[in-house]
Amino acid sequence: MNFKGWNRHLLWLVAAAPFVSQTWLQAAPAPVTAALEEIPTFEKDVLPILKGHCTACHNPDTSNAFLDLTTYETTMEGGQADNNVVAGDPEASNLMRRILGHGGKPQMPLGFAPLSPEKTETIRAWIKAGAKPTPEGVDLRHWAYISPQKPSVPEGAHPIDYFVGKKLAEQGKSFSPEASRTTLIRRLSLDLTGLPPTPEEVDAFLADTRPDAYERVVDRLLASPQYGERLARMWLDLARYADSNGYEKDLGRQNWAWRDYVIKSFNADKPFDQFTTEQIAGDLLDAPTREQLIATGFHRNTMLNEEGGTDPQEQRWQVLVDRAAVTGTVWMASSTGCAQCHDHKFDPISQKDFYETLAFWESADEPLLALTPEEVSPYVERIKKREEFLLSSPESDARKAALEKIKNEQESLEKATTLVLQESKERKPETPIREGGVYLAPGEVVPAGVPENLAPWQPEMPLNRLGLAQWLTHRDNPLTARVTVNRIWELIFGLGIVKTPGDFGTQSEAPSHPELLDYLAVDFRDQGWSLKKLIRTIVTSRTYRQSSAVTDAMRAWDPDNRYLGRAPRYRMEAEMIRDNALFVSGLLDLSMGGPSVFPPQPEGIWDNPYSGDQWITDPTKDKNRRGLYTFWKRTAPYPSFLTFDATSREACTDVRVRTNTPLQALVLMNDPVYLEAAAALAARMDGEKPEDRIQEGFRLVLARTPSKEEFEVLKNYQALQAKVFAAAQREDAEEASWRMLASLLLNLDEAITRE
Structure with a gap:
């Protein structure tokens, strides 16, 4: 965790608190610069280099030196120099001379890093071979429309590490060190289930000295029922799943049985x-x-x-x-x-x-398919338990409304x-x-x-x-396996091998690791289209297990981490953030399937003039089920999910954007769900001494122990809050201070980040 950024966030909260309302790698071969095995083609090999480094200045609209490098024809025509490309003679070609900076001219691209030796050699080899547009027998179709072929991998090498390592070696770089074991188990748990590990699971992993301890954790998480829920979120976005029809009336619909089918299918590794x-x-x-x-x-x-x-x-x-x-x-x-x-x-x-x-x-x-009594009976029993809970509670308008809602749900389930x-x-x-x-x-x-x-x-x-x-x-079909592999890669790494998971067309960016994409696509297909095997291959790689720590030098040469020289670090999805807060506080209800539920949300958002339907918060633990099961109304999705960039699901969503806004911090600090989670977390922070409670809370939320500096800041913060509440003559001043500390922990950047 970047403590400086964390400390600034913490100091802001301290100031505002009185006013807040609550594993192995085959060595990659050395880069070849003397010769290439195959003759490069203009469209597949040379043009991507020119587009990446040259055409910002040399295009039809901005043709510096009257040179346009966007097509084969204009590249051969050249600009002010007649000898831009001299077929068969790289040394006489002005294009090659400018790339190398020969003849007293500044090296191109001007003001940017020079081309790598590999890219320079590609252009040289193309010119030397005659600079032809299409060598005989070469398939110039767009890469995505050519069936993938499985490239060879040295015996004993992990395929992902081999291809990623080769790319890094071409840049003169290497992998980052492996992440700590606490980071790895938290990363794995979040990626495969959408939930963090428990302190007991962390301790067991740290104590497990068996050579395959990591792989055992992977297999346990892949077998978890929560795995299917994790993958289903992605698929529901693609399928534009919602519990309402959309448009102006946006009346409710029943299709939760399909949602449950998706979860079951992923869990069964269909x-x-x-x-x-x-x-x-x-x-x-x-x-x-x-x-x-x-x-x-x-x-x-x-x-x-x-x-x-x-x-x-x-x-x-x-x-x-x-x-x-x-x-x-x-x-x-x-x-x-x-x-x-x-x-x-x-x-x-x-x-x-x-x-x-x-x-x-x-x-x-x-048509509509009527569900059988056997298919709905588990959910009928769940409703009966909610009814019993309400009947035993004091009479109130809210109780009356909730009982009426239960009656309607029972009738709805019957048909x-x-x-x-x-x-x-x-x-x-x-x-x-x-x-x-x-x-x-x-x-x-x-x-x-x-x-x-x-x-x-x-x-x-x-x-x-x-x-x-x-x-x-x-x-x-050249696309389906590639597309699916890329979606899973994007789900885990935050960015696909192809940046645009919903567009592999000619205007999309080329894959960062085309050989790796093809290897995984063919392997995925040949392994029986098993998503669990694909994911296991990914998460057991050294590439996946790297540290996410980043230096200024790393940002300079690879700001988007396209070469994968470090593990990615990114904010969790909307549903995961809420699920994690409920999980670490002990409130999350892991019941699976059935009709969607109604957790707390601000009043007045959901009034429907056509049907009279109202959002009535579930009075039982159903309100704390995973976000996957929250009722999804297209014209008014759950507000805290929208704040963290969830989609309305009015259309197919192939990738969610990630924004960073002040509203997100306010949700984490003041939303009723997070206030309740903070109170429950404070109660879970066991220990006879304040020091023990701080350690326990930190471990619950972040799956690690705090550093000495972090511990001192937290200790001082809790003591300060106790004084503030005591000065206000609060009878619960001590426990209120712990609730504030718990709220702070849930607000930490690290708490909502996958590292």
Whole structure:
């Protein structure tokens, strides 16, 4: 932890407190600068270097020295110098001379670090080989549209460490030291379950001297029920899951059975190709199970416009557009929705391709599936316990409202349904192309199909949603495995190997480690599409286990940590922050599944003039269930989640932004959930002496012991607060001071950060 920053934060809180309302690596080979094994190509090898270092000044709009390096043609034409590129003669080429700084001219790029020896050698080799645009037999398709091939890895090497280490070595750098064991177990626990380790789990890991102690922790966390909840958050964002329909009326809906299907699937390590097939076409499988029917709720998460005057057919068409676009984003990281109105401007997806994909959904009906008594009985029992609790409490208006809500929930469960898809016996999988993307301008009718520029359609595939699922997970599809691996990498490292997890198109940034991405994609597919095996490979690497400590020198040469010379450090997601506060305070209810719950939130946010529904806070421990189960109303999501950058889920969200605002600190200090958590945490901080209580609280929140300096600051802070409350003649001055200390601990940057 950066203590200086922590101390400044602490001093601000001290000043404000009276006024606050409450594991191994194969050595990477030395970089090759004398020769390259293959002849570089302009598009795949040279142009990315020019784009990264030169085209900011040498482009059609800003052509310094009249030189444009954005295309092969303009690069060969040169600018003021006629000999910009002399095919076969690098030494005579002005481009090469300027890169090297020969001839008394300043070295390019001017004002920036020179090109690395490897990049310089790539350009030299290309010129020496004749500077041709396309060497014979070279595939110049965009990298994402070429099927991944598994590169070789030296025997005994960890594949991730081999490829990352090779990149670092090319820069003359190496890995950071391994993080401390306390940091590692907290990092692992947060990454794999979304929750911190308990002090007992930390102690057990520190005391375990077995060679495979770390791997044992990994396996335990992967087997935890909370693992499925952790991964489900990502998938719910992609699927635009919510408990309401959206638009102005935004009435409630029941689709929580699909949410629970997702959690169960991740916990069971269901092969991702099967997971895909069930959600796209579970109803088309032979003798589908109820679980497979429920899975089709993925594409029932679309919004529903119930406003007066809405054209039902146009509304249905908008739903189909959404399904086609979301399928492209989630499984192919392709902005297929851009082809709704016209051919894609950059990627090989035509308008016809888009409507052919949309046609798969034209033949899908949208029935409700009644849940069986067996499927709802666990939640009926949960409601009965809440009712018993309320009946034993004193009478009040809040009690009356809560009992009425329970009565409605019981009736709702008795006739509970979930949203599914079912293949129509009447409609065909075909649709008209809408001219300019306008619903009222139907044109040529096209049958269902796929963008075959991305992957060929196999003859054995049925021309329906089941065939689409098979096409997405076929070995010849270059995207699905890569996209999924990249999403998991982004979930763990905070940034994908490809920066844009929802866009692998030609305008996206190239992968930071293309060989690593392809290796993991092929391995993921060959290992039975197992997400647990993929994650285990990632977290057992030296790359993952590095320290996140960063120096000024590190920031200077790799500000975004794209070379992975250190572990990433980033703020937790909204739900994780709340879950962690409740967990360390002993309040978190780990009950899984069932209808969504209503934790405390400010009054008046959720009044609905159409249905009269109100947000009535759950009076029992249900209010402290994981954020994953909080009722998600699209027009008014849970406020503290929004403050920490959660999405409304009105659309597919492939990555959440991370902001840093004063509102976030105010939520942690004053939100009722965090005030209650601070009080409970203070009560958990056991010890006969104040020193023991401070140590215990610090360990509960941060999974480590405080340094001497940190301990003294905390001790002085608690003593100061005790004096403040005593001066105010508070009878509970001593315990109030501990609640303030607990609140401070929950407010620490380290407490809401994955390190």
